Amino acid sequence: MLGDKRREGVGWRNPAVWAAWLVLAFLSAPSLIVLPLSFSDDTVLRFPPHAWSSRWYVAFFASMEWREAATRSLLVATATTLVAMPVGVATALALRNRSGRWENVVRIAVLSPIFVPGVLFGVAVLFLYAQLRLNNTLLGLVLAHSAVALPFVTVLMEAGAAQLDRSLEVAAASLGASPLRVIATVTLPLLRPSILSAALFAFLASFDEIALAYFISSGEYATLPRRMFSALRDSIDPTIAVVSSLLIVITSALIMLTFVVGIGQRRTRQTGLER
Amino acid sequence: MTSLTSSPHLRATRRMIQIRILACAPALTLVAFVLIAPVGWLSWLSVRDSSGFTFRNYSRMLVNSGYASSLETTLEVAALVTVLSVVLAYPVALLLARLRGWQARLVLAIVLLPLWTSLLVRTFAWLVLLQRHGLINSTLLTLGIIDAPLALVNNLTGTVIGMTHVMTPFVVLPVTAALQAMDPLLYQAAQSLGANRWRAFWGVVFPLSLSGVVSGVTLVFVMSLGFYVMPSFLGGGSLRMWSNRIQTNIEVYPDWGAASALGVVLLLVTAVVLTLSGRVMALVLVRGAADARG
């Protein structure tokens, strides 16, 4: 009975539903503009394009600058994920289910990269790296991006860990598993969906990151977003559309992947709680 | 024999605390190194120059009227973006809260997708759309709704549109969570007592979702304050937000003292917003609990 009422709320008779779908269209449309644009034959950005071709795709893959930037971003994102994940998972496991004063202080500290104004963060890091000569280095980027990714990893892992059935870990200990063994054989395997989501978010957070990369990576050491920034500012040609389209397609595929994986895993987690 | 002072309970508890501190250490070190220390250092710099202590960087802000107008613009943009985001996000949150299963996941994916599309991709897309010869102007011209192209970009309008597009998902998520936590029967109860849909919404649903709205508003407002990449493209030369000033001070001059002073002000404004939001949130939660107790 309640289900009927609920479905009534999402039907097409409800004006709020119309509004919702309009907003959803607003949210997704602009990104989609980019796709046809990348196949334009013009040298100027015009929508809709006068003619179609794949020349800009060719230009992109042929350009060493773009390839280098893409490679750099991939490298940094991977390294960031490898750094942020263990650090974030450890922190999340240490903090889970506890809200004492110190736990909250740690949480705020770990979340601070989100709340500090992006431009200030960038300037601060630029300044620090200028002293340490870490500007335009892989290490510098990875460290900075790890700090950016950390809040996402920690929040996602804490949420996942909070849903975990503690009795499973207690049982593992009673069967002879030391605390580390428990984490390795029970906790982490059960957290697999959260781990995958967190890793994906960490990767994307680094891959798309521009606020910091603007300051600390430039010229031949530029990341892909940094390169795009320069291209946008200097010469707006459809190559940018190509990069954008590729990014959209890859990102969407990865997001869809988490949802598919998430469906499969949710069932196993629930059976730990069922009678 | 175990005694109270060295009981296994106490020893094990102490050990656990040590392990937990150890587990948090890398994260804290990283954030301290990359963010907290540099920002602190920078703030220190804002009151120093070659001859020692100085408030020059701050007094300049009070004297030069351009700074005041920048701050005004920044707050104005942030406020506009926040309000628009909430208005746009709410229907989506309502829909999302009521859906189940694969439909809910689909809508969630549509909401999250722009979040993970590169900011520059979205900036680019809006540039294309909002140009004088862009899609929106061409469509409106063709339909005869306007006679001349609208100036939709390189100004406040374009910036607000672009930023709203970025921020709306950030409001959808907390509001959805708050709505989902609400007992669905309350809405039905209100209707059965005679309230029409509109009044049931404003009287029951909206107040209960306030905690989510406050979270979303805080997040969006604070993020908008520090936004500089999108405004620098969509705002053109005419829009001077606070964050752009910081950017210029580093790129063009580079004046560390001035830039860091600007940064400190921004940080203070952020802190004020966060504190206010905390107070409002506390009020909302207490009010909510009191209402629930009747």
Place this chain on the structure above:
Amino acid sequence: MQPASGNHWRIFGPGKDEQIADAPISVGVPIEITGLVVSLGARQVLHGVDLLVRAGEFLTLLGPSGSGKTTLLMAIAGFALPDVGDIRIGSTDITALPPHRRDVGVVFQSYALFPHMTVGENIAYPLRLRRTPRAEVAARVERALALVQLGGFANRAVASLSGGQRQRVAVARAVVFRPRVLLMDEPLSALDKPLREAMQIELRGLHRELGLTTVYVTHDQREALTLSDRIAVIDNGRVVQIGTPEELYNRPTTAFVARFLGESTILPVEVSDGAVRYCGRPIGVADISADEDAQGLLIRPERLRPLPFGAQAPKDCNVFRGIVADTIFQGDSVRIEIVLQDGAVIALRSQYAKRAATPLPQRGEPIDVALAHEDAILVRRNGA
């Protein structure tokens, strides 16, 4: 499944140092708890518990929720750490040992089966932790499954099992590694009644088969009576009374124990100079206990016998006279509530076998009931 024999561990195959044809190995070790004080957070839950569980016995910790019985069990398992006190298993002092080194098998109320492993992997888990060779693991897992009547289930997914089956896997997992002690925390409470009663019988058989020292927690008195060699009644963090089911039922020391096990009515009596009086009338009791605080007379409803009207009081019986307040037919027995002269209400339970033989007493009828001296037990009134 092997029949019970002197060598109980044959079920799991010979161990390294065992010979198949040897004389029985002593299975199960005693658990000795001394002066155990346990706090959860700031609240003290156990106030100095002393308990001896004999080798191989099935001891039930029986009590209401919040009494501390689960905390006591968890203290033995190592998850509730004592502020003061000792726990010894056999000759080993385990008080300071972390749970994963205590070698105890625990069956949890929610079974806690690992959802990301198959049934076989769940049971093999403790063996793998102990670095048991793979071939032996497979054999022992299969034997443990056979022990709980789940032979061949090794490759099944946990999600595909019913509640009863999961319970059995939990038991198999807890015993496969030959723990010295088995702890069970209300393992049957999630099952429905018929299944629960069937499992009780099975657990009883299992215990006889394995001979493991078992500590079992429950709030269900019937379960406690069915399964236990001895029962320890726990209330407010203390052991109130410990004894065999018969001892606790027939000779409870406090009103609390009396009420927890079976039906009871407690009448206030005065005990002075070796005589017991109720409303001034003398009462013959089973024995005047040395306990000065025993000021309650326990009356079990099934021990009261209605007297035909005008009949002579039988020998060695106390007679109570009252009016029938209510007669309740409850299937296999009838419960008759009687109001005595001073207003107290006692209950009589009669196994009403034949229909026409004696008509049931009606409301308002006067009735005499007899309680044999040996069935009149003195208990402490306030249950402490």
